[in-house]
Amino acid sequence: MKFRSVFDIIGPVMIGPSSSHTAGAARIGRVARHLFGREPKTITISLYGSFARTYKGHGTDVALVGGVLDFDTYDERIVNALTIAKEKKIKVRFTEEDALTDHPNTARIHLTDEKGELELVGISIGGGKIEVIELNGFALGLSGNSPAILVVHNDRFGAIAGVSNTLAKHEINIGHMNVSRKEKGKEALMTIEVDQNIPQVVLDEVELLPNIIQVAKISD
Amino acid sequence: MFRNVAELVELAQSKNKPISEIMIEQEMDFRGNTREEVYAQMKNNLVVMEQAVERGINEDVRSHSGLTGGDAVLLQNYMKTGNSLSGQTMLDAVSKAIATNEVNAAMGTICATPTAGSAGVVPGTLFAIREKVNPTEEQMVRYLFTSGAFGFVVANNASISGAAGGCQAEVGSATGMAAAAIVELMGGTPEQSSHAFAIALKNMLGLVCDPVAGLVEVPCVKRNAMGASNALVAADMSLAGITSRIPCDEVIDAMYKIGQSMPSTLRETAQGGLAATPTGRELEAKIFGVSLDRK
Numbered sequence: 308m309k310f311r312s313v314f315d316i317i318g319p320v321m322i323g324p325s326s327s328h329t330a331g332a333a334r335i336g337r338v339a340r341h342l343f344g345r346e347p348k349t350i351t352i353s354l355y356g357s358f359a360r361t362y363k364g365h366g367t368d369v370a371l372v373g374g375v376l377d378f379d380t381y382d383e384r385i386v387n388a389l390t391i392a393k394e395k396k397i398k399v400r401f402t403e404e405d406a407l408t409d410h411p412n413t414a415r416i417h418l419t420d421e422k423g424e425l426e427l428v429g430i431s432i433g434g435g436k437i438e439v440i441e442l443n444g445f446a447l448g449l450s451g452n453s454p455a456i457l458v459v460h461n462d463r464f465g466a467i468a469g470v471s472n473t474l475a476k477h478e479i480n481i482g483h484m485n486v487s488r489k490e491k492g493k494e495a496l497m498t499i500e501v502d503q504n505i506p507q508v509v510l511d512e513v514e515l516l517p518n519i520i521q522v523a524k525i526s527d
Numbered sequence: 528m529f530r531n532v533a534e535l536v537e538l539a540q541s542k543n544k545p546i547s548e549i550m551i552e553q554e555m556d557f558r559g560n561t562r563e564e565v566y567a568q569m570k571n572n573l574v575v576m577e578q579a580v581e582r583g584i585n586e587d588v589r590s591h592s593g594l595t596g597g598d599a600v601l602l603q604n605y606m607k608t609g610n611s612l613s614g615q616t617m618l619d620a621v622s623k624a625i626a627t628n629e630v631n632a633a634m635g636t637i638c639a640t641p642t643a644g645s646a647g648v649v650p651g652t653l654f655a656i657r658e659k660v661n662p663t664e665e666q667m668v669r670y671l672f673t674s675g676a677f678g679f680v681v682a683n684n685a686s687i688s689g690a691a692g693g694c695q696a697e698v699g700s701a702t703g704m705a706a707a708a709i710v711e712l713m714g715g716t717p718e719q720s721s722h723a724f725a726i727a728l729k730n731m732l733g734l735v736c737d738p739v740a741g742l743v744e745v746p747c748v749k750r751n752a753m754g755a756s757n758a759l760v761a762a763d764m765s766l767a768g769i770t771s772r773i774p775c776d777e778v779i780d781a782m783y784k785i786g787q788s789m790p791s792t793l794r795e796t797a798q799g800g801l802a803a804t805p806t807g808r809e810l811e812a813k814i815f816g817v818s819l820d821r822k
Contacts, residue, residue, distance in 0.1 A: 308530070308683045313554045314568060316641045316678035316687070316704075317649075317671045320575045323631030324590075324743035326643040327688055357690045360796045361741025363815065364592070366634060386634050411690040411794065433688025433696075434641045502559075 310436065319435045321380040327412050328358065328365035331431030333385060336374020338439055339416045339427045342457065342523045347418035347425075349398040350375050356411035358431075359403040371414060372399055380435060415441075445487045445496040453482055454504045454524065458497040461518040462488045469516040470497060477509050494520065528553060532680050532721050532775040539717035546707070546717050547669035550676035569668050575638045576627070576650035582635065583626020590632040592814045595744040599626035616659045617756055624651025624755035628748040640671075641678040641687040644694075644743045645701035647751030649674050652705045652758050656712060666712055673711045674704035677724050684776070685783030689736035690795040692786025694750060699731030699782060702754040702761070709762035725771035725778045727761035732778075733785055735793035737800025740811035746801055 310316065321330040340346075352371055354362050362368050366385070373388035376395075384391060392399050404415075412431040418424060428441035439447065442457065460466045467486060474481060480502045488495035505524050514522045529535040529549065538549050554565045582588060584603050589596035602622035605611065611618050624647030631637045631646050640649040653670050656662065662670075678687060681700045686692035706723035710716075715723070731754070739745040771778065792799030801807050811817075 308528070310679060310682040311557055313550055313672060313675035313679060314572075316682060317569065317572055317675040318638055318640075320572060320636065320638050321643060323634050323637055323643050323646075326639040326641075326646075327690060328743075329643065330639065357795050360798070361738070364738075364740055364742040381636060383636070411791070411796075412688075433686060433691060434682065435639055435643075 309432065310434075315434055315436050319380045321435060322366075322383060322385050325365040325367075326435040327431045327433050328361065328367045329370045329385075330380040330435035331412065331437050332358070332367045332370035332414065333374040333378065333380050334435065334437045335414055335427075335429030335431065335439070336371040336416065337377060337379070338374075338429065338437070339418060339425065340375045340377050342427065342442065343418045343425045344523060345420070346395070347375065347397065348420040349400075349418070350392070351400045351402075351417040353402045353404050353415040355404045355406060355408040355413040355415075358412050358414055359405075362401070368401060371416065375416070375418065442496065444489065447485055447487060447496065447498045453500040453502070455498065455500045456505055456510065456513070456522060456524045458499070458513060458519060459521040460495055460497060461520065462492050462495040463518045466495075466516070466518040467497060470499070470513055470519070473509065473513050473516065474499070474501070477506075479503060479505060479509065529680070531684060532677065532724065532779070535676055535680065536717045536721050545669065545673070545711055546676050546720055547672035547711060550672040550679070566668060569671050570664070572638045573668055573671060575636060576640075577654065579627045579630045579635065579637045580623045580650055580654050583630045584622060588629045588633050588635065590629070590742075590744055591634070592740065592742055592744060594739070594742060594810065594814070595632045595748050596629050598748070599623070599629055613756070616655050617759055619658055620652045620655035620755040620759055621752045623654045624648050624751040625748055627651060628751045632742070632744045632748060640674065641682065641700055641704070642689070642697050644689060644747050645697040645751060645754070647748070648698065648701035648754040648758060649705045649708070651751065651755040652709060655755075656709065660713070662712060670708045670712050673708040673720065677704045677707045677720075680776075681779055685779050686786055692783065693734055693789050693794055694736040695728075695731045695734040695782055696786055697736070698747075698750045698754045699728050699734055701751070702731055702758045703728040705755065705758035706761040706765070709758060710765055713762065713766055715766050719765045721775040722769070722771045723762045723765035725773060725775040726764055726769070727758055728778050728782060729771065729773065730757055730761070732782055735789065735800050736795040737793055737802045738795065738797055739802050739807040740814050741797035741802070742814070745810075
């Protein structure tokens with residue numbers, strides 16, 4: 308079942324006018340921001356399907372950028388997000404894509420600064436609910452509603468066990484887990500949705516495990 | 528966890544509890560939260576809804592595009608003449624639904640129910656009924672849980688997104704949700720709620736999502752108005768003892784299949800329907816400063 312909480316239906320509290328094009332877009336932007344872990348210097352956003360056709364009128368552009376600026380769906384600053392980004396000297400660029408996607412409301416967000424970059428594809432599935440379907444080229448399924456950690460690792464035996472053992476030690480329960488890799492033996496990604504928020508100390512511990520490259524968390 | 532309306536009604540009947548209670552208990556179970564926490568969050572949503580309604584019926588709210596705004600106030604003034612044909616509660620619901628959607632179109636703060644484009648119907652009907660029967664705060668919060676229980680089923684078995692299923696999935700769902708909740712508030716049974724939902728949604732089937740210039744304004748605001756009136760009539764019919772010949776879950780399934788067979792031009796792309804009328808195109812060109820030839 309895609310929708311599990313009554314507050315997915317009665318909610319979110321948000322800035323209008325569209326839950327899928329405004330609130331959902333803000334949430335996609337915010338997940339990208341949390342994964343990037345800091346304010347980017349450039350934001351490049353590709354819009355597909357209904358997003359590409361109607362983003363200006365729905366405020367999808369300001370919502371996506373507002374999300375990247377770490378604004379919540381009800382944050383009134385969303386309305387001025389493009390101006391705020393400009394004041395912060397963040398370069399923002401939008402492209403409208405013709406390509407057909409599986410879902411009509413799809414956005415690809417590319418964030419960069421001098422320290423690195425991140426690319427994320429998110430879909431807005433209605434009523435403000437979103438899914439993240441791709442991160443840095445890896446396919447994944449992430450609801451954006453539960454706290455989650457993403458672990459980039461080397462595809463070696465024991466890497467997954469090490470992470471799950473660390474979580475078990477800290478009494479963190481895994482609700483959903485997904486592992487994807489581009490090629491056998493190369494870089495891989497663990498996506499782990501958990502029941503409670505993850506303290507930084509746990510993330511630090513996971514990062515020190517053998518074969519772990521990078522760890523990021525998405526809070527509730 | 529209930530998966531469809533039949534199970535929801537069955538749960539309510541076997542436990543001898545209202546539908547709102549089944550939804551509250553499921554939410555507590557899903558989140559691991561206390562009743563107080565779940566109640567408080569819904570109460571907060573109720574407050575947001577009331578503020579949007581009050582703003583819409585008292586202020587001259589205008590959207591950035593200039594396409595919508597001010598109609599809720601017009602209707603409130605008209606009601607004061609005492610000459611309306613539809614009756615006070617009906618028109619109050621309609622004006623309060625419009626109020627919410629006008630605030631939404633103006634990028635104001637609203638609570639999506641189930642979406643932003645359909646945010647007017649549930650609070651519009653609720654705050655009109657408040658004027659008539661003076662419910663307790665708990666009854667009003669329960670109204671939202673009952674609405675949510677039905678929306679929950681639609682979202683999981685069909686769709687609540689106009690881009691995916693047309694406006695029947697948005698305003699249609701909202702209308703059914705409100706109808707079911709009205710029935711519970713007015714003392715009807717869980718089964719009567721399901722009939723009210725079915726009757727309401729049946730009369731929204733096939734509703735396309737064709738926003739002019741792609742904005743959640745025309746025809747969205749007025750569709751919420753009609754949704755609110757439809758919800759009241761469906762609830763009254765069900766409370767009178769009228770049943771839906773087609774069971775609620777089958778209506779939801781029909782809605783889903785209709786949505787699937789709709790062309791993408793009629794699913795929130797602003798490529799068909801009212802959006803593609805000469806006036807629709809003219810408004811679009813004017814709002815975005817593009818010449819009509821390029822459309």
